[in-house]
Amino acid sequence: MKHLLSSQAPSLSHLRSLLRRGEGEAPCSRRSTGHADLDRRLRGGFLVGALNEVLLPDHPTGIMEALLPLLRPDPDDTEPRFSAWVHPHWLPYPVALAQAHLPLDRLLLVRPRHEDDQLWAMEKILRSGLCATLVSRLPAATPDRVLRRLQLAAKEGRTLVLLCRPQAAARCPSPAPLRLVAAASRPTPPPHVRSVEVTVAKSRGLPPPRPFSLIWPLRDTVILNSYATPETVHNDSINLRMLAQPSMDRAPSRPERDRRGAPTSG
Amino acid sequence: MDPWADDPALLLEVRRTAVHFQGLTAMHKEILEVCREEDGNAPLSALAPYPAAASVLSHPRSATTRRSPSTEAPLAKRLRELPLEVLDPTPAVAKDLHLLGLRTLGDLEALPSLDLARRSGEELTEALDRIFGRHRPPLPRLHPRAPFRESLSWWPPRTDLAPLLFAAKQLFDRAEKALQRRGEGLVEAEVLLFMPETKTPQSLLVRPTRPTASADHLLRILQHRLEPLELSGPVDRLEVRFRRREHLRPSQGLLFEEDIERAWSEETMLLLDHLSARLGAGNLGSPRLVADHRPEDAWVLGVPGATSPDPVSPPTGRRPLSLHPKPLPLDLESDDAGHPRRILRGEERGAISVLDGPEVIESGWWDGRDIRRGYFEIATSSGARWWVFRDLRSGFWFRHGVFD
Numbered sequence: 001m002k003h004l005l006s007s008q009a010p011s012l013s014h015l016r017s018l019l020r021r022g023e024g025e026a027p028c029s030r031r032s033t034g035h036a037d038l039d040r041r042l043r044g045g046f047l048v049g050a051l052n053e054v055l056l057p058d059h060p061t062g063i064m065e066a067l068l069p070l071l072r073p074d075p076d077d078t079e080p081r082f083s084a085w086v087h088p089h090w091l092p093y094p095v096a097l098a099q100a101h102l103p104l105d106r107l108l109l110v111r112p113r114h115e116d117d118q119l120w121a122m123e124k125i126l127r128s129g130l131c132a133t134l135v136s137r138l139p140a141a142t143p144d145r146v147l148r149r150l151q152l153a154a155k156e157g158r159t160l161v162l163l164c165r166p167q168a169a170a171r172c173p174s175p176a177p178l179r180l181v182a183a184a185s186r187p188t189p190p191p192h193v194r195s196v197e198v199t200v201a202k203s204r205g206l207p208p209p210r211p212f213s214l215i216w217p218l219r220d221t222v223i224l225n226s227y228a229t230p231e232t233v234h235n236d237s238i239n240l241r242m243l244a245q246p247s248m249d250r251a252p253s254r255p256e257r258d259r260r261g262a263p264t265s266g
Numbered sequence: 267m268d269p270w271a272d273d274p275a276l277l278l279e280v281r282r283t284a285v286h287f288q289g290l291t292a293m294h295k296e297i298l299e300v301c302r303e304e305d306g307n308a309p310l311s312a313l314a315p316y317p318a319a320a321s322v323l324s325h326p327r328s329a330t331t332r333r334s335p336s337t338e339a340p341l342a343k344r345l346r347e348l349p350l351e352v353l354d355p356t357p358a359v360a361k362d363l364h365l366l367g368l369r370t371l372g373d374l375e376a377l378p379s380l381d382l383a384r385r386s387g388e389e390l391t392e393a394l395d396r397i398f399g400r401h402r403p404p405l406p407r408l409h410p411r412a413p414f415r416e417s418l419s420w421w422p423p424r425t426d427l428a429p430l431l432f433a434a435k436q437l438f439d440r441a442e443k444a445l446q447r448r449g450e451g452l453v454e455a456e457v458l459l460f461m462p463e464t465k466t467p468q469s470l471l472v473r474p475t476r477p478t479a480s481a482d483h484l485l486r487i488l489q490h491r492l493e494p495l496e497l498s499g500p501v502d503r504l505e506v507r508f509r510r511r512e513h514l515r516p517s518q519g520l521l522f523e524e525d526i527e528r529a530w531s532e533e534t535m536l537l538l539d540h541l542s543a544r545l546g547a548g549n550l551g552s553p554r555l556v557a558d559h560r561p562e563d564a565w566v567l568g569v570p571g572a573t574s575p576d577p578v579s580p581p582t583g584r585r586p587l588s589l590h591p592k593p594l595p596l597d598l599e600s601d602d603a604g605h606p607r608r609i610l611r612g613e614e615r616g617a618i619s620v621l622d623g624p625e626v627i628e629s630g631w632w633d634g635r636d637i638r639r640g641y642f643e644i645a646t647s648s649g650a651r652w653w654v655f656r657d658l659r660s661g662f663w664f665r666h667g668v669f670d
Contacts, residue, residue, distance in 0.1 A: 059613075060650050060670040065587050082534075082571070093589035093667065094553035094565045098580040104553050105573045110541060111549040121541060128537045184649045194651075194669075 029076070031160055034069025038214055041200055042178070046070060049158045051151050051176035053202075055167045061196045063182040064092075066216055068100045070162060071107065074132040081132040084125050086110040086118060090137050115139075119146060126153035126161070133160045140168040144175065151175045170201065178203050185213055275324070277317050277405065317405060318396035319345060322371075327351040345397055346372030353393055357632065359386050371397065414444055414508040423462055423500035427492055430459065433504040434488050438481035441506060451477025453510040457488060460503035467505070468498060473547060475538045475570065477512050483536060490543040538570050555580060559629040560637055561589060561666060583625040584643060586653040586667030593664035596654060606642055606654060606663065614646040621645055626658070643669070 030044035039045045046052045054063060071083040083106060085091055091109055098104055108131065112118040118136070125131050134154075138146075142165070154161045163176065170181060179202035185195040199211040280293060287293030290313055298308040312323030319341060322328060328348050348371045350363055363386065368374055374382065375394055383391045395401040418433040434457065445452060452474065458467040470491050472484055541550050551567040555578040558564050564581075568574075597611040605624065609615045623642030630636040639655040646652065651669035656662070 060668040064670045092587050095580050096585040096587045098555055099585055105571055107552055108570055112545050117545055130534050130537055
């Protein structure tokens with residue numbers, strides 16, 4: 001802090017640079033997640049050549065569907081590379097990937113029989129540098145040395161690793177430079193959009209985490225019938241298109257009300 | 267090679283050779299004995315005056331393996347008694363013929379050929395003409411490949427990998443020369459490890475992802491197979507045998523620039539070979555969509571990086587990112603129209619929203635695994651998106667996937 005006592009007042013950016021961690025390390029390139037809001041919060045996207053952890057709850061949130069654009073061929077690659085998905089049984093349904101316009105011939109599904117083979121295959125693929133992206137899932141209790149090894153392999157192979165782990169892993173240290181926590185959105189979003197609550201729990205050089213809702217549109221989705229309670233249906237500002245189905249009841253429409261809350265006629 | 271057999275089969279013209287064996291019977295017996303010594307089993311075989319008859323008489327589904335007499339009358343009688351399965355008909359044709367009450371080649375031959383051709387196709391009548399000798403097409407001559415079966419021994423027997431890899435390197439170098447001379451690539455080779463303490467050698471298969479003649483490539487695959495292997499004793503001999511090979515298309519490189527794509531493909535093939543050597547070839551690949559409406563059968567795991575020559579478009583209905591291997595039973599209440607309305611049991615019990623559906627899928631009637639399901643995309647009260655269906659025959663509900 002010697003420079004603070006000098007005759008010249010330090011600039012604000014200089015002070016920030018002293019307080020910011022991670023200075024002096026070579027910056028990783030980033031790849032867009034396909035969501036401008038998330039990219040903005042991550043200063044460009046997920047890290048290439050590093051582990052990017054996503055901590056998942058027990059029930060599905062939709063976060064994997066949101067991150068599918070990461071499996072598209074990297075536009076910066078001079079030669080085409082695979083996207084690998086490695087796990088004994090947690091593998092995607094390729095028909096859904098085809099619907100997301102991912103090239104299936106550039107996708108490598110790897111089904112190791114047990115965890116030792118899984119870690120071996122992950123390290124082999126990462127060090128080869130022949131895959132642009134690798135997706136996998138590891139338990140919460142994965143030792144730190146294993147994660148460090150994978151982090152080094154990812155750096156060597158210049159591969160973006162999307163590593164999913166249970167939310168219990170939040171209590172465990174990790175060498176991954178980026179860690180997101182996904183949770184179901186509260187309140188429940190309208191049925192015709194997808195939304196997941198994301199918290200950036202760890203990222204070099206970013207301010208402390210605050211959860212935000214990542215929202216992305218589906219193709220035309222309509223409420224065909226809903227027996228849900230009114231609190232879970234948000235139709236204030238969203239125009240819902242109702243289909244006429246002869247065998248179904250229409251959802252009850254809200255009557256027009258005047259300023260005092262009394263129903264109006266017509 | 268027998269052009270009409272699904273499994274590999276060999277046709278031998280033996281009439282002129284038989285004089286050296288004191289007749290057909292003695293020659294046939296000697297051939298079977300040699301095969302038994304080499305492989306431990308005698309193959310299915312038959313003698314007949316022309317190839318098509320020999321082919322069906324030695325078919326696995328025929329009841330006979332003995333030679334037929336040289337006169338044609340008894341041969342025709344034996345051919346008529348053969349079951350229809352020796353023709354290897356498609357399931358549709360087999361079902362059709364079965365419904366007509368036809369069981370043997372004789373039953374087929376008794377039908378008017380024009381009507382048979384109209385009903386089941388000309389291939390069937392052409393096959394009958396060949397089998398009964400009315401049409402005897404010439405066969406292409408077979409040029410057998412020189413077999414490759416070479417070994418190296420050492421003393422004393424060792425349990426470490428060093429002598430195995432040294433011997434394998436020498437043998438694969440010879441294999442590379444043999445393959446390059448013929449412009450061939452190896453599809454599958456067998457490596458046998460002989461131990462003085464055991465009679466039966468330990469066998470390993472070397473299967474590159476794509477046919478290759480490269481000794482280095484084959485050696486690296488073998489190394490990956492050997493590393494996790496537990497030898498049952500010290501080894502004193504290693505043998506390499508070719509099992510399958512095929513012609514290689516020559517690859518053309520650029521004259522003045524480094525061919526980056528060609529060099530990268532070799533490295534990728536090596537990575538894939540290493541992965542498949544340890545994990546098993548059936549446990550990695552690139553998915554490929556197939557034309558089957560049943561969701562669980564709509565894709566297969568194919569060769570890594572291979573593009574389908576006849577690509578199939580995905581269905582228009584939205585599909586979940588995570589599909590359960592088997593549909594999970596679900597306690598759902600439905601409305602009068604049969605649409606889901608409420609989950610009655612479990613953590614997500616409560617009202618639901620239907621986002622899409624019904625998408626009715628009816629398929630699979632031809633192979634006994636037919637389905638009739640009405641699919642819906644629903645949102646639970648916690649916001650989870652599920653892909654559920656109602657079995658339209660039983661009325662029960664199932665969850666088939668989640669939109670993760």
